Structure formats: C-alpha cells, structure tokens
Amino acid sequence: xxxxxxxxxxxxxxxxxxxxxxxxxxxxxxxxxxxxxxxxxxxxxxxxxxxxxxxxxxxxxxxxxxxxxxxxxxxxxxxxxxxxxxxxxxxxxxxxxxxxxxxxxxxxxxxxxxxxxxxxxxxxxxxxxxxxxxxxxxxxxxxxxxxxxxxxxxxxxxxxxxxxxxxxxxxxxxxxxxxxxxxxxxxxxxxxxxxxxxxxxxxxxxxxxxxxxxxxxxxxxxxxxxxxxxxxxxxxxxxxxxxxxxxxxxxxxxxxxxxxxxxxxxxxxxxxxx
Numbered sequence: 001x002x003x004x005x006x007x008x009x010x011x012x013x014x015x016x017x018x019x020x021x022x023x024x025x026x027x028x029x030x031x032x033x034x035x036x037x038x039x040x041x042x043x044x045x046x047x048x049x050x051x052x053x054x055x056x057x058x059x060x061x062x063x064x065x066x067x068x069x070x071x072x073x074x075x076x077x078x079x080x081x082x083x084x085x086x087x088x089x090x091x092x093x094x095x096x097x098x099x100x101x102x103x104x105x106x107x108x109x110x111x112x113x114x115x116x117x118x119x120x121x122x123x124x125x126x127x128x129x130x131x132x133x134x135x136x137x138x139x140x141x142x143x144x145x146x147x148x149x150x151x152x153x154x155x156x157x158x159x160x161x162x163x164x165x166x167x168x169x170x171x172x173x174x175x176x177x178x179x180x181x182x183x184x185x186x187x188x189x190x191x192x193x194x195x196x197x198x199x200x201x202x203x204x205x206x207x208x209x210x211x212x213x214x215x216x217x218x219x220x221x222x223x224x225x226x227x228x229x230x231x232x233x234x235x236x237x238x239x240x241x242x243x244x245x246x247x248x249x250x251x252x253x254x255x256x257x258x259x260x261x262x263x264x265x266x267x268x269x270x271x272x273x274x
Contacts, residue, residue, distance in 0.1 A: 028082040035075040114161035115144040124171045131170040179234050185226030187261035199231045202250045208239040226263045
C-alpha cells in the first residue's frame with residue numbers, strides 16, 4: 001500500500017513538473033522555429049542589400065556570416081532562458097572572454113575595422129593610383145586586414161588598413177580629369193610674352209590636353225636667377241603622364257628654337273689677392 005502511495009506521489013510530482021515546464025517548453029520551441037524563420041528572412045534581406053550596393057565579395061561573405069552567427073547566438077540565449085536556464089554567468093563568461101580577446105588582438109581588430117570601412121565607403125578601388133602613409137602606388141588588392149600597393153618601381157607595399165583608414169588618402173583616379181602644374185624658368189633677358197605664347201601653343205597643339213578648362217600661364221615667381229612661369233592645364237586621367245612629359249620635352253625644343261634661355265644656378269667665386 002505504501003509503495004502504491006509513493007508511486008502516486010511521484011506521479012503527481014511528475015505531472016506537476018510537466019505542467020510547469022510544458023508551457024515554457026512550448027514557448028521555447030515557438031521561439032526556436034520563429035527565430036529561425038526571422039534569421040533566414042534577415043539573411044535574405046542582407047544578401048539583397050549587398051547585391052544592390054555591389055560591395056566586395058569578401059566583405060559580403062564575412063558580414064553575412066557574422067550577422068548569421070550573432071543572430072543565432074541571441075536566439076540560443078533566448079531559448080535556454082525560456083527553459084529556465086540561468087544565463088547570467090554564461091553571459092558574464094562570454095563578455096570576459098570577449099574583452100580578453102579584444103585586448104590581445106586590438107591591433108588586428110583595428111585593421112579589421114579599417115578594412116570594413118574601406119570596403120564599405122570605397123575611398124579607392126583596385127587599379128586606382130593613390131598616395132597614403134608616405135607611399136605612392138597602384139592599388140592591387142584590398143583585403144580585410146591590409147591593402148597592397150604596386151609602387152612605381154614595381155615593388156609591393158603592404159599597408160595595414162587601420163592606419164590607412166585613419167589617415168589622409170589622396171586618390172588621383174577618383175575624378176575623370178586631372179590638372180597638371182609645370183614650372184619653367186626663363187632668363188631675365190628673355191621675352192615673357194613670347195615664352196607664355198609658346199607654352200600655350202604647346203597645349204593647343206597637343207591632342208591629349210583638354211581645351212576646356214583652357215590652359216593658363218602666369219608669372220609664378222621672380223627668382224634669383226630666373227623668371228619662373230607656371231603652366232596649368234587639364235587632361236584625362238589616363239593621359240596625364242604622357243601629356244606631362246610631352247610638354248616638358250616640347251618646351252625645351254621650342255624655347256631653344258626661339259632663343260629663350262632656360263637658366264641654371266650659377267655660383268660666382270671671387271679670388272682674394274694676397
């Protein structure tokens with residue numbers, strides 16, 4: 001009889017526990033299925049957003065994975081909390097571990113954040129000629145942590161993205177056109193107007209130099225041994241260096257033909273007699 005009473009008592013406790021746990025279990029299962037659906041929906045929306053913005057594939061893949069993992073972790077915490085599991089200690093451990101990892105990898109995290117900002121805001125793209133961190137070169141690769149430049153001497157410069165995103169970047173290919181500035185010195189005895197006409201004629205005769213905005217020449221400086229003329233003109237980006245070197249060469253040829261002197265620094269040495 002006592003055994004029957006004990007069994008009845010255990011059965012009653014089991015039923016009470018089941019009726020206590022069952023609502024939480026049902027709610028937890030609902031959260032699990034509903035949360036999974038919401039996460040899939042959010043992932044689809046993020047994917048469509050990246051397709052419209054045309055971001056880098058590496059950045060898209062990483063951010064999608066990061067968002068997916070973060071949402072699933074939040075869902076996991078919500079489900080086990082609904083089942084009655086105390087998550088305070090778990091969250092504290094995860095926060096402490098995250099803080100320790102962040103302090104240990106703060107340099108790498110700064111480079112990672114810089115890489116994300118560069119890939120999102122796109123201050124430059126692959127193929128652009130930029131100047132940054134004292135290095136000039138063509139952008140060859142943009143990764144999460146570093147950016148690689150090919151310099152004029154065909155060397156590869158690897159710049160951490162943390163430094164790159166926090167400092168000044170000059171992008172010479174950001175616009176379709178670019179203005180060149182060339183300083184030319186002539187002798188004080190030379191005809192300034194004739195020299196200016198020659199420089200403007202060189203620009204007008206060149207097929208790569210743009211006629212609008214019009215090229216301009218002015219006296220930039222009255223130096224110690226020369227009158228320095230400054231020539232400014234606009235060219236399309238791909239033609240910049242070809243036009244630059246063409247103007248320099250033609251200036252020498254035409255000045256020589258016109259008898260215009262291009263002076264060079266001179267030093268006068270006076271010998272004292274004993």
